[in-house]
Amino acid sequence: MKSICAIDGVRAWGIKEGKYGLSLIAAEGTVAGVLTRNLVRAGPIEAMVKRIENGRLAGVIVNSGCANAYTGELGYQNAEAMAVIGAEVLGTTPDLIGVASTGVIGRHLDLDLIRRQAATVAPHLTSSEEAEGRAARGMMTTDLAEKHALIRGDGFSVAGLCKGSGMIAPNMGTMLAFLYTDATVEAPALQQMLQQAVNRSFNRVVVDGDTSTNDIVLCTATNQRGTVDPASFSAALETCCRSLAIQIAADGEGATKxxxxxxxxxxxxxxxxxxxxxxxxxxxxxxxxxxxxxxxxxxxxxxxxxxxxxxxxxxxxxxxxxxxxxxxxxxxxxxxxxxxxxxxxxxxxxxxxxxxxxxxxxxxxxxxxxxxxxxxxxxxxxx
Amino acid sequence: MKSICAIDGVRAWGIKEGKYGLSLIAAEGTVAGVLTRNLVRAGPIEAMVKRIENGRLAGVIVNSGCANAYTGELGYQNAEAMAVIGAEVLGTTPDLIGVASTGVIGRHLDLDLIRRQAATVAPHLTSSEEAEGRAARGMMTTDLAEKHALIRGDGFSVAGLCKGSGMIAPNMGTMLAFLYTDATVEAPALQQMLQQAVNRSFNRVVVDGDTSTNDIVLCTATNQRGTVDPASFSAALETCCRSLAIQIAADGEGATKxxxxxxxxxxxxxxxxxxxxxxxxxxxxxxxxxxxxxxxxxxxxxxxxxxxxxxxxxxxxxxxxxxxxxxxxxxxxxxxxxxxxxxxxxxxxxxxxxxxxxxxxxxxxxxxxxxxxxxxxxxxxxx
The missing domain is CATH 3.10.20.340 (ArgJ beta chain, C-terminal domain)
Incomplete structure (x- = not known):
């Protein structure tokens, strides 16, 4: 495994049809999240605020091709409708489904497409290297490379995948990162450690200084191992975020170095x-x-x-x-x-x-x- | 006239030999100045601090090709030596000579070259359209166009010339602007009005966000007309600065629009x-x-x-x-x-x-x- 499927309790799959892709990741657990600081926030970002406050998810549904950003109240409702679709295929409730989007700004979601793609992806959900690769590719836009990271700690692991060509792609400069750990961590502590790790990794990557309306970093702890030493867990989380962040910088649009x-x-x-x-x-x-x-x-x-x-x-x-x-x-x-x-x-x-x-x-x-x-x-x- | 030689009491000339140029502008009067906010300040900028506090100049000497920046204590001493050279050819004292430099960072001034060029330029000092053009070209580096402005007020005029390809040229991204007015204005009032005009003009031009170590805007009032209405003078000064600022943006390196x-x-x-x-x-x-x-x-x-x-x-x-x-x-x-x-x-x-x-x-x-x-x-x- 290269990333998230190395974590017990994580299953994934994805699809990419032309410009439009969809990924599902199923994993029950405690959740922390860091959202874009851009004042203009996409529908799915608005939908994530209370889910991160609640601190629990059973899975995420992510689409590429349409950012569902600058789409007003309908954009928020469509993000919630996307969570309903995710809940249906994963057999849970919409409040336990995380949503994220990346793609063109100012266009509404095609919910029929998302419903069809989700139904296609869900039956394949599994835990394998191919699965994490499919999930990574389902959310890519102008990225040239998949981005995976896996850090083995003492009695726990932290892993993540992300997409992002440095907040710089035409109309779709979003950075999405999904991290998973099998460690047992409470939501408030996880939130604090994730915020610090993000500050020292993703927030230190600059490709062109533009901040997307859709940026999100989510970390889910599946709590399948025991509690861990906070210092060593925090260090592993930061190392994992840093690895992904560096992959984003290296994949900046047009970059050679x-x-x-x-x-x-x-x-x-x-x-x-x-x-x-x-x-x-x-x-x-x-x-x-x-x-x-x-x-x-x-x-x-x-x-x-x-x-x-x-x-x-x-x-x-x-x-x-x-x-x-x-x-x-x-x-x-x-x-x-x-x-x-x-x-x-x-x-x-x-x-x-x-x-x-x-x-x-x-x-x-x-x-x-x-x-x-x-x-x-x-x-x-x-x- | 296109700019500064339309102001009574202003004489100018300049020379450009390959990458190295020198301009002299003679004009006695009250002075205000705005200096770079970059923490790394060139020798000539350090030398200008007390001259602007004094609020009077008889002329300026400007060289292009060497920025005399990041050159330490020797850089400051060389800037003062350049003021001595300017004072000799203009027949005044060094404390009444403004200095400015633009060009490569991290190299020391060639004072012999500056002495020779100043001696060549000084005999030509005059008030004509050719003179202001020569002065403008003597301070250009990668600029493609001369930049002049002239605003006629009610009983007074404000004029200026500047160089700058948008703070972006290789190693020589400096913005230098020299403004002149025949109005009678006290130094403290001139300083306040110049600061506001700069905030609304040069400080609103962005080519690539880099701020030079050598940026300077100087305004000299030759006091040859009477006192003026502060509001209308302030407006004319701002219009003059804005015209020059827009010319810098339009001449940004590689710009087509x-x-x-x-x-x-x-x-x-x-x-x-x-x-x-x-x-x-x-x-x-x-x-x-x-x-x-x-x-x-x-x-x-x-x-x-x-x-x-x-x-x-x-x-x-x-x-x-x-x-x-x-x-x-x-x-x-x-x-x-x-x-x-x-x-x-x-x-x-x-x-x-x-x-x-x-x-x-x-x-x-x-x-x-x-x-x-x-x-x-x-x-x-x-x-």
Whole structure:
């Protein structure tokens, strides 16, 4: 198994017909969820608010192709109707069915299609590597790769799958993640740990800074193992989220390189994250990485506008990792060897570390380079 | 005259030799200035802090090709040395000489070059259309067009020239603007009015969200006319800044279209500006404009993540201006005619108006589309 079907009590399947897909995941348990912070929230997101408050689900139904976003009161009613369809095929009640959608904004759900696809998918629900793959593909839009993660803890496992090409696809930039654990965790504790894990993973991925109306991360604990050490469970949950988040960054539209930006020796983790995200969002940094150009001035200039206080004349900046790691700036003095710096930026993953020398906290953010293909995909698309 | 040489008491000239240019502008008067808010500030910016506090200048010396940024204490000393050079050729004292630089970050000024270029330029200082053009070109880097503005008020004039390809050029994304008026204005009042005009013009231009280490806007009042009505002077100053700001947006690297984003019926001007800037900064919106794709969902989704409270189900959205203006969304209901909407996005200028229906304030922001050429320029560049 690569992800969720490694968790006892999880069954899955999915279908993809042209642009329209549907996935079902059946798993009874305690639930925590993190929803989009965009003020414009899709129908299914509105429908999830009280379900997450209740803290229990028996399964989820997810469709791709239509986001059911900016569809008003009817959109909310359609999301509830989708939960009814999910409840019928899974043999439970609609309040125990999670709903999520991804696709074009401003169009209403085709409930007949969803009913037909759900009826097709449900009989196949099973726990296998093929099943988790089908579920992953049923919710993909412009994603080029399935995204799975599985973390084995001491007496428990945490697994997840997600879709997302970095909140950037034409009209369908949604990030959906479904995590499962066999550990026994109460809903309030799960919610707190999920929120922290999301803050340190999905919320540190920037492809183009756009936040979808439909983003959701759900974690279901099937409670089939005993209770677990909160610290080790929390760490496993964060590792699982981070793995998925990095897969999203690497699959950013048009991306050729994953960028990992570490900001260390910062006054606080939050400030380190702010600086890291500001750098990784900079189109100048993203295009420099694309061109394998060690244009370190752009990194320091982006850090300077992040709104975090540090002394620019005390920072150090490194490029690359392992044996290819080279200093660009040390304690405010330029020490770059341009040829070595350029060499450190080759390959599929580019790592920078900026030491602010203003404290002891650190944070990492992930992004991707900006290429002509991003323009082509998003500019040539016609509504 | 197209700009500053229409103001009594202003003389100018400039030179451009390959990547390296130098401009001199002589004009005695009261001075106000707005400096970059980037924490990483170039040497010349540090040197300007006390000169703006003093509120008087006799002239400015500006070089292009080297930003003298991230150059530490020596960078500051070199900026002061450049002021000494300017004072020598203009026959005044260094504390009355403004300095500004634009170009590559992390390299020291070539003071010999600056001394030679200043000696070459100074004898030509004069007040003519050719002179203001030479001064504009001497400070250009990747700009494709000179940027001039001239506003005639009731008994006074305000004029300016600036350089800037939208804070986005490789290593030299600086915005420099020099404004002149013949009106009599005290320094504190001029500072206040300039700050407001900059907030409503240059601070509402977004090409890629990067803020230069070297940005400066200076306004000199030569006091050769009488005192003026503060309201009408303030309006003229803002109009002049806006004209220059729009020219910067239109000259954004790789841009094919100017985008004007109006946000109206907002709770406050500041909130309207925040929403307008968030939209205009969105790569999804910028690429949609490039492709003339009326992808209005991207505009509303960007507005939703701006951090301003409004009811998404009450907004209206329009595209185009004049006879081509068409509604896309009205009071939360989708009314778009895709063909008409697409037609409204053709041409060199694309206008959107988003009515939040949450108040009476409004604000406008300006930007440009995002094209393959931006990637080419910024990705292919090699440090």
């Amino acid at each position: 994953l960028i990992e930006m570490i900001v260390s020796k910062a006054p606080s983790e939050e400030e380190a994250a702010t600086v890291a995200k500001t750098i990784i969002e900079s189109p100048l940094v993203k295009t420099a990485v694309y061109g394998e150009d060690p244009n370190w001035g752009r990194i320091i200039a982006a850090a300077g506008r992040a709104g975090v206080v540090f002394n620019p004349n005390r920072v150090s900046l490194f490029s690359g990792e392992g044996t290819k790691r080279v200093p660009l700036v040390r304690d405010g003095t330029i020490v770059v060897d341009l040829a070595a710096a350029k060499a450190s930026m080759q390959g599929k993953k580019v790592v920078f570390e900026l030491e602010l020398n203003a404290g002891t906290a650190s944070a990492t953010a992930w992004g991707c380079d900006l290429t002509e293909k991003y323009i082509d995909i998003n500019g040539r698309y016609t509504t | 100017l985008i004007e984003m109006i946000v109206s019926k907002a709770p406050s001007e500041e909130e309207a500006a925040t929403v307008a800037k968030t939209i205009i900064e969105s790569p999804l919106v910028k690429t949609a404009v490039y492709g003339e794709d009326p992808n209005w969902g991207r505009i509303i989704a960007a507005a939703g993540r701006a951090g301003v409270v409004f009811n998404p189900n009450r907004v209206s959205l329009f595209s185009g201006e004049g006879t081509k203006r068409v509604p896309l969304v009205r009071d939360g209901t989708i009314v778009v005619d895709l063909a008409a909407a697409k037609a409204s996005m053709q041409g060199k200028k694309v206008v959107f108006e988003l009515e939040l229906n949450a108040g009476t304030a409004s604000a406008t922001a300006w930007g440009c589309d995002l094209t393959e050429k931006y990637i080419d320029i910024n990705g292919r560049y090699t440090t």
